Amino acid sequence: MPELQRLRADHAPALLAFERENRAWFARTISDRGDAYFAEFPARHQALLTYQDEGTDHFHVLVADDGTTILGRFNLMDIEDGEAELGFRMAESATGQGLATQAAHAVCHLAATDYALTSLRAQANLDNLASHTVLTRAGFTVTGETVLRNGTAGRRYVKELAGGAAGATGL
Numbered sequence: 821m822p823e824l825q826r827l828r829a830d831h832a833p834a835l836l837a838f839e840r841e842n843r844a845w846f847a848r849t850i851s852d853r854g855d856a857y858f859a860e861f862p863a864r865h866q867a868l869l870t871y872q873d874e875g876t877d878h879f880h881v882l883v884a885d886d887g888t889t890i891l892g893r894f895n896l897m898d899i900e901d902g903e904a905e906l907g908f909r910m911a912e913s914a915t916g917q918g919l920a921t922q923a924a925h926a927v928c929h930l931a932a933t934d935y936a937l938t939s940l941r942a943q944a945n946l947d948n949l950a951s952h953t954v955l956t957r958a959g960f961t962v963t964g965e966t967v968l969r970n971g972t973a974g975r976r977y978v979k980e981l982a983g984g985a986a987g988a989t990g991l
């Protein structure tokens with residue numbers, strides 16, 4: 821069963837492969853990261869680990885049964901006053917199996933327990949039906965509409981978190 825793991829330095833090669841192999845897939849629904857992201861990947865990876873150490877973000881990768889291949893990313897970003905923004909993306913080859921929904925549940929549990937967060941926000945393009953399904957199934961509710969960073973219309977979500985037992989990372 822795939823495992824949700826907190827981002828580490830040694831995830832870098834598999835994470836770069838995940839982003840490269842799925843670049844065109846992601847660009848169909850969310851903003852492309854641009855060529856600079858790939859050229860500067862090692863420095864950016866180190867920067868994410870620094871943010872994580874500083875407690876402003878908690879990054880996670882969904883690792884396949886082979887222990888190496890990355891199937892998805894589930895990130896808690898811009899943490900402030902107990903609130904964070906949830907962002908996620910799955911490898912095209914791993915979609916349609918309910919894995920994003922399960923991982924979203926798991927990262928919400930981590931947010932409430934290990935990270936002691938009280939509320940999560942999320943947003944998705946109005947046309948991104950798979951993302952709306954994942955967020956709704958993970959317990960998010962719609963709070964309104966917004967304009968996303970790429971200029972398209974989006975829907976905003978929130979999920980209030982209740983504290984619980986720490987330590988669960990399996991799906």
Ligand SMILES: CC(C)(COP(=O)(O)OP(=O)(O)OC[C@H]1O[C@@H](n2cnc3c(N)ncnc32)[C@H](O)[C@@H]1OP(=O)(O)O)[C@@H](O)C(=O)NCCC(=O)NCCS
Binds near residue numbers: 914916943951953
């Ligand atoms: C959104 C995303 C994470 C969903 O991943 P996933 O693992 O396929 O999600 P799940 O299988 O848990 O659930 C998705 C549900 O949406 C449904 N769905 C997928 N595409 C759909 C579409 N075009 N119209 C309606 N429903 C759709 C699936 O059938 C599934 O429902 P089901 O279980 O009843 O079949 C994945 O498609 C992805 O990474 N897309 C590119 C990046 C992205 O959009 N990220 C989110 C940004 S907000």
